[in-house]
Amino acid sequence: MIITYYWPPSGGSGVQRWLKFVKYLRNFNVEPVVYTVDNPKYAILDETLQSEIPNTVEVLKKPIKEPNNILSFFGKKSKKTSAGFLDANPSLFGKMFQYIRANYFIPDARKFWIKPSVQFLTEYLSNNKIDVVITTGPPHSLHLIGLQLKQKLAIKWIADFRDPWTDIDYFHQLPLTKKTIRKHYQLEEEVVSTADSVLVVGKTMKEKYLKFNQNIEVITNGFDDVKDESKVELDIKFSIVHIGMMNADRNPRILWKVLSDLIKENQDFAEDLQLKFVGKLAHEVFESIDKNKLNSIIEYITYLPHKEVVIFQQSAQILLLAVNKVPSAGGIITGKLFEYLQANRPILAIAPPEGDLAEIINTTKAGRVVDFDDEETLKKEILEMYKAYKKHKLVVNSKSIEQYHRKNLTAQLADVIKKLV
DSSP states (O other), X not given: OEEOSOOTTBOSSTTHHHHHHHHHHGGGTOOOEXXXXXXXXXXXXXXXXXXXXXXXXXXXXXXXXXXXXGGGGSSSOOOOOOTTOOOSSXXXXXXXXXXXXXXXXXXXXXXXXXXXXXXXXXXXXXXXXXXXXXXXXXXTHHHHHHXXXXXXXXXXXXXXXXXXXXXXXXXXGSOOOHHHHHHHHHHHHHHHHHSSEEEESXXXXXHHHTTTOSOEEEOOOOBOOOSOOSOOOOOSSEEEEEESOBOGGGOOHHHHHHHHHHHHHOHHHHHHEEEEEESOBXXXXXXXXXXXXXXXXXXXXXXXXXXXXXXXXXHOSEEEEEOOOSTTGGGOOOTXXXXXXXXXXXXXXXXXXXXXXXHHHHHHTOEEEEOXXXXXXXXXXXXXXXXXXXXXXXXXXXXXXXGGBHHHHHHHHHHHHHHHO
16 A cells, blocks of 8 residues: 555656556556545646556545645635745745744644544555555655554555655755754654665665664666657757756756856857756746846746656757755755656756766766856866757767666565565
8 A cells, every 4th residue: 555645636746756656566466555635735736647547546535634725814825835945035924834834733734634544544454455555755744654554553564755854955944943853853763763664765865764774775766658759859959958846955056157158158159058947946046047147048837747848858958957955965866867867868967976866877877967066067068068069969878777767666666565575
């Protein structure tokens, strides 16, 4: 049984991992049952993902009380926002709400789903044969469902961390009290140490959790088959394309400055350059783009269905990948990396050169990685790519990327499950 908050029609990155695992588990003689929310308030919707749910897979749903709905009673209608987009200049009420949410909804705003879920699943698991329960977070409230079921029923339990808990990029931005911070660390340790097995998406996360549990498995995110195999034409312009959300921590200020300098220095470059963004951008990103006078060359789309995003990736001259400039940056592996690999276009990553993400890009020879403040190297890499583009030789010859296909990753998951049964 997979316990997940994100499930179609949810869009965005959070839904992809377990939707794809469920898609392929039957290939390895594992029958999935999904338990999810009945009335969620997803920040992003993608109805097209409904078609990827395998026929006859049992999906159980239970209503959830979303405290964010309280906002709708105050002032303007509340906006659906993603966790990584915290308001940098909140109103007085906004500050109060952030403080209350951070310190009274522990571990997160989905905590009110824990008790009814434990009650419902205790009865379900007592009357149905389920060999292993898997919880996936964030939201980490779902891990507390798994923890309580483990304690009550002695079930086999796998805790899957799509993102870190206390090392997640926005944790340091939350207005947390010292008491709340201690509580988060205590819950994280209890979950990791109690689970029969823990899944993480990178080596850095594994190294952190090994002190609590020796059964830590790295199963990265990945890419899936593209249904439309028709040939996609490359952009005529020297396009630098970013897919996905870009919050303030992910804003690559160094890139905007380098591009602005190159435009001033090189007339051909100025005429050829185009920036494309598919996904929400933070206000700070727009400010940086405007400051560097790049507004005239950007194309901005807030969201596209996943199947249309693939076309943007495949037609890009360069795929931009910006990692959050935070203390935990070395362990960040964005899910979009793997779809970038599949798109088979050169990746330009602004990230720690010794981090987990850089290791994947370097071993697959899929692109170049430049450190956050290395302006000289970034300018050099962009110019080299631009020269190749002008000669119609801007290509990438990646290797060993099939290990990141969703079906191969599901084979790894099936092995972990079968070891526990």
